[in-house]
Amino acid sequence: VRLVESGGGSVQAGWPLKLFCTACGFTHPMSWFHQGPGNQRERIACIGYDGETSYADSVKGRFTISKDKPKNTLYLQMKNLDTEDTAMYYCAASTKWYCSSAIEPISYEYWGQGTQVTVTQ
DSSP states (O other), X not given: OXXXXXXXXXXXXXXXXXXXXXXXXXXXXXXXXXXXXXXXXXXXXXXXXXXXXXXXXXTTTTEEEEEEGGGTEEEEEEOSOOGGGOEEEEEEEOSSSSGGGOOSGGGOOEEOOOEEEEEEO
């Protein structure tokens, strides 16, 4: 499984941004992680084999994860961005089927190279 993220950039606080992850092969669950400077990599959104989704509290209600299997693409729609969302964002794929079984980075076998999101005031 090969994952390639795109869509990152610099935006002002309050603006939206959409991230894309093109997957050469799908496994489940698939997730978005972010990692800010000096912070650990954290799962922020996940979509499981059965379509279930799970979000970190920090992004709930603002971010939406979705997938288009025919296009082999995973999305992260981000709204109302805050400066604290500034981080490197990674797409990751696991073979553990369900989001509840793959919370920590160690549970993910496949990773993209990351795309930077910078939110300014």
